[in-house]
Amino acid sequence: MHVFLPHSYPTKEPQLFVRSDTMDKQEHNVLNKSLSSYINSLDRGDLCIMNAIQWLKDNLSSYIQTAKHSTELESNLEKPGTFYRMWIYSHHIYRQELRKKILDCAKRLDLTGFCLTGKPGVICVEGDKEHCEEFWRDIRYPNWKHISCKHSESVEATGLLDNLRLFSSFEELTFAAHGDYGLRNDYHMDLGQFFEYLKQHQSEHIFQILFGIEVKS
Template sequence: MSASVRECLQLQLLEMEMLLSMFPNKEDMVINGVNLLSIVRRYLEGRYESLPPSIDFYVFVKIEDLKEKAELHVSLPHTYPTMEPQLFVRSTALDKLQHNDLNKCLAAYITSLDRGELCITNAIQWLTDNISSYVEKSKHINGNGAALKTCSTTFHRMWIYSHHIYRQELRKKILDCAKRLNLTGFCLTGKPGVICVEGEKDHCEEFWRDIRYPNWKHISCKHTESIDVTDAMDSLRLFQFFEELIFEAHGDYGLRNDYHMDLGQFFDYLRKHQSEHIFQILFGIEGKF
């Protein structure tokens, strides 16, 4: 891989260390992917052959005069900071119009900055300084602070099983598609592979159409769960964000034939997210790890 990409990844690690010092509490900053930063370090040290997954994380920013926080989702391309980061803000305090306006203005602000300079702290400061004005507009439009309601919709969760998930471009497509559709869940890479997505039913079904065509043969949707809702559906989510899971217990991920996911670790992960019942549905055996 070119030296420029390695230099960019080194800068990304420096910025991540700075952000972790700014947000030491786990509830304020969440990195997607198990041991992601250590994998990037191993790659830079020459101990990890494949290009590591993109650094992807959430920062939770306090909204003035409100108890809740806004979620700033950050995805760093391998060539950031020479390339713009992917940023997206969401908050239950904002209606759809203000969500769109806020994200457009944040994108415009990032575009105005010099490329080659680290800018995530700038984005966080901009969001901290500006989000309250968008919240106030939402309150005014929706009746002076009345609780925001969403239209009646269907909350949906899909459990997808694949023989394996290895290819970097496929993993990126899964992550990008889930984030674009505001879906939470996970993608377990390796052999076998498992994907869970949850959110609006139409979005889940669009995700399923997008990732499985045109030629992904060894994949099936094993189980679905649905419930009609009239309020915000975030309380129904089992997962806070969409993340890539990489369990390293069995072999080197860079060697496909030598890598098998750790079922015990996966069962523990499901149990932490109140989903251990799905283990038998996916694998046909009861989890007793």
């Protein structure tokens, strides 16, 4: 903190300026305007340098944390890498613990896409290639036999990976179903609704890859 005391201090407020290597120009301006407002709120004639130091102790961390978070986020988004999208097919996805594992894993790895539950089961994940591959390793387990990656798409990204995403988040899909609702839960998802969902996300071509059925709009 740089301190400039006028000759008439403390009847005239001091000029204070705070500088930090973790903050950019705009963030410096916000912090110093807040500090100036605080000094102007104090009674003239009182010594206020110690008050200013205490104010910084109480408030500076929030400004630094905000700046650090913004810097880390920008660095992660702009880091060149490979954008990847995986289309995973399963005979069915019913079990609650498995569905939770899929959702938690996608969220942890910053992946977007969806999980279509029921029969058949379809999972799409997109994002950083290493994260997609880690997701694929994590959700598989020895006794999940009827699961395969039907298709993958890869793009070398030099800018923001987010610009290549087709989905804004990762969500679980459940469409109207038909079939036996008994103990086996052997019911089929409405693939017509699923096709419309893919169409809304510029992915209708995947329908034929997943099911071997060509659908014309």
